[in-house]
Amino acid sequence: MREELSLLQQNVLERYQKLAQVLHSLDNTLKQFNDNGNENVSSEVVLQQIREIEVKIGLVGTLLKGSVYSLVLQRRQELERNEIV
Structure with missing residues (x-):
């Protein structure tokens, strides 16, 4: 399939793949943050x-x-001054 693109x-698809990986990583980090006993901290506070x-x-x-x-x-001004002199 890559030969057809x-x-x-291909570059756009690779960037989307990297973006998806980063978003999954962020999702996992936020889940870990919420699972570590931080019930006092709401998602609104984190977003803020x-x-x-x-x-x-x-x-x-x-x-x-x-x-x-x-x-x-x-x-640019220095170059212009040097050209005038």
């Missing part, structure tokens, strides 16, 4: 904590992109 299709982490990761990503963009602009 294009390289792009995950959302907070997601927001922080998004902020870090935005700051990183801004820093890289600033660096690129600085380098």
